[in-house]
Amino acid sequence: MIKFTNVFKAFPKGGLALKDVSFHIAKGEFVFLTGHSGAGKSTVLKLVFAEEPVTSGEVRVSGFNVAELRRKDVPMLRRRLGIVFQDFRLLEDRSAEENVAFALEVTGARRSTIPARVMRVLTQVGLAAKAQAYPRELSGGEQQRVAIARALVNEPTVLLADEPTGNLDERATRGVFQLLRDINASGTAVLMATHDLDLVRQAPYRVIELQEGALVYDSVVDEPRDQAASP
Amino acid sequence: MNLTIREALLTFRRAPLLSALSVTTIAFSLFVVGLFGLVAVNLQDALRGVAERVEIVAYLLPGTPIETITLAEKDIEAFPEVQSAVYVSEDSALTRARGELVEFRDVLQELERNPLPASIELKLRPRFRDAQHVNEVADRLRGFGFVDDVRFGRDWVEKLDRLRQVAAAVGLVVGAAFAVVAIIIIGTTIRMAVLQRSREIAIMRLVGATDGFIRRPFLLQGAIKGLLGGLVAMGLAYGAYTLINRWLIQAAFFSKEQAVAIVGFGTLIGLFGSAASVGRHLRRV
Numbered sequence: 001m002i003k004f005t006n007v008f009k010a011f012p013k014g015g016l017a018l019k020d021v022s023f024h025i026a027k028g029e030f031v032f033l034t035g036h037s038g039a040g041k042s043t044v045l046k047l048v049f050a051e052e053p054v055t056s057g058e059v060r061v062s063g064f065n066v067a068e069l070r071r072k073d074v075p076m077l078r079r080r081l082g083i084v085f086q087d088f089r090l091l092e093d094r095s096a097e098e099n100v101a102f103a104l105e106v107t108g109a110r111r112s113t114i115p116a117r118v119m120r121v122l123t124q125v126g127l128a129a130k131a132q133a134y135p136r137e138l139s140g141g142e143q144q145r146v147a148i149a150r151a152l153v154n155e156p157t158v159l160l161a162d163e164p165t166g167n168l169d170e171r172a173t174r175g176v177f178q179l180l181r182d183i184n185a186s187g188t189a190v191l192m193a194t195h196d197l198d199l200v201r202q203a204p205y206r207v208i209e210l211q212e213g214a215l216v217y218d219s220v221v222d223e224p225r226d227q228a229a230s231p
Numbered sequence: 232m233n234l235t236i237r238e239a240l241l242t243f244r245r246a247p248l249l250s251a252l253s254v255t256t257i258a259f260s261l262f263v264v265g266l267f268g269l270v271a272v273n274l275q276d277a278l279r280g281v282a283e284r285v286e287i288v289a290y291l292l293p294g295t296p297i298e299t300i301t302l303a304e305k306d307i308e309a310f311p312e313v314q315s316a317v318y319v320s321e322d323s324a325l326t327r328a329r330g331e332l333v334e335f336r337d338v339l340q341e342l343e344r345n346p347l348p349a350s351i352e353l354k355l356r357p358r359f360r361d362a363q364h365v366n367e368v369a370d371r372l373r374g375f376g377f378v379d380d381v382r383f384g385r386d387w388v389e390k391l392d393r394l395r396q397v398a399a400a401v402g403l404v405v406g407a408a409f410a411v412v413a414i415i416i417i418g419t420t421i422r423m424a425v426l427q428r429s430r431e432i433a434i435m436r437l438v439g440a441t442d443g444f445i446r447r448p449f450l451l452q453g454a455i456k457g458l459l460g461g462l463v464a465m466g467l468a469y470g471a472y473t474l475i476n477r478w479l480i481q482a483a484f485f486s487k488e489q490a491v492a493i494v495g496f497g498t499l500i501g502l503f504g505s506a507a508s509v510g511r512h513l514r515r516v
Contacts, residue, residue: 049437074436075441078437078439079438079439087435089430089434090434091430091431093245102438103438103439105234105439106435106439106440106444107440154438
């Protein structure tokens with residue numbers, strides 16, 4: 001599903017962001033990506049969705065060889081992924097349902113199928129009643145749910161979440177995290193970058209920890225699964 | 232395509248102020264180009280008026296038989312440069328001189344013998360009214376045995392030539408400068424519109440929109456802004472023309488083709504300006 005093999009990432013102005021990182025995430029897995037700020041969590045995600053080029057090594061995502069992906073093929077990769085950010089990245093001048101529909105429209109989905117698909121994911125994230133609300137009328141947790149609905153509407157095989165609860169209070173955090181678990185339970189792999197260790201401890205999922213760009217801990221490799229909660 | 236149109240039009244609704252500003256900027260940039268165009272058009276009209284007076288007169292030897300002249304007149308009229316060739320007999324030359332040269336009327340009345348030669352007066356087609364062609368035609372006329380002399384005001388034709396060259400050069404340089412300034416201003420305006428939506432572009436890319444999909448609404452929008460700007464500019468230019476005509480001088484307006492060309496120029500700048508701006512933006516993200 002996602003496979004990093006000896007991946008290095010150097011930024012033109014700022015040294016190595018990733019040093020020889022290798023891991024493999026299987027279909028349907030839920031994986032936490034942890035580490036301090038600047039450890040390289042976001043960089044890993046950016047390499048997965050081809051926002052940044054790979055410096056060396058191999059990155060394979062859903063059958064795409066990302067390191068050799070041509071620019072025109074990047075959209076095809078992204079349509080297989082759902083991406084969620086800490087800052088939601090919703091279009092302020094469109095309602096919740098328009099934000100979600102937008103993700104379908106840009107991929108050229110049949111127009112007649114769009115409203116039903118949008119409603120289905122909004123129901124899934126528990127926001128069907130607020131479909132017509134604009135982002136500014138929604139709480140942080142609700143906005144993140146819209147963003148998740150948008151990420152889900154194309155039925156991705158992997159959901160990437162970069163600190164999805166970073167801007168949320170505890171209650172909203174729990175809600176959004178539960179939603180991600182439900183999504184994973186229905187078969188979508190989830191790769192979630194977070195530095196919220198409480199959240200990590202709550203669930204028996206695999207943990208990959210980065211430190212200064214190097215992979216220093218992988219619960220599947222280093223420890224039995226049931227002890228993964230204390231990296 | 233449907234979506235492209237919807238997205239392009241939505242921008243006008245979502246950012247009406249910026250859109251209006253873009254159209255206004257484009258309109259005034261093109262208006263300046265248009266005003267200069269009006270000056271150029273009128274200058275050309277004036278030059279054309281002057282050039283219409285370019286005339287070649289071939290004076291004939293006395294006693295040339297009229298049949299020879301008639302045949303020659305046909306030949307001359309068949310020259311590709313010649314618009315008309317008119318035979319003026321000795322008698323009609325005298326009559327005309329009496330009419331035109333009032334102060335010499337008495338002298339001309341008392342003549343025992345008509346001193347004026349017969350002639351053929353030529354007018355050239357508009358695009359041949361320059362020194363080179365006039366000289367060529369004059370040389371050919373001299374080749375006829377019965378032609379005594381050929382006159383065409385050489386200095387004057389050469390001056391006219393120079394004037395035309397200066398007008399063309401100034402028109403080209405100043406016109407190009409105005410056009411470049413318009414392109415820069417319009418390009419900047421469009422760039423603002425693209426930057427204003429950079430967040431939206433980033434999100435579109437994130438959810439898997441292709442570059443083409445992102446680009447199309449901007450191209451359409453740019454073209455619409457250019458078109459509207461061009462139309463407003465034409466309206467302003469017509470207003471200016473009306474005022475000039477009423478208060479200053481009798482001037483000419485653009486022909487339909489020229490007006491369409493200016494509006495088309497605006498549309499194209501809008502289109503290509505958008506293409507360049509979005510292209511540059513997409514390459515960077």
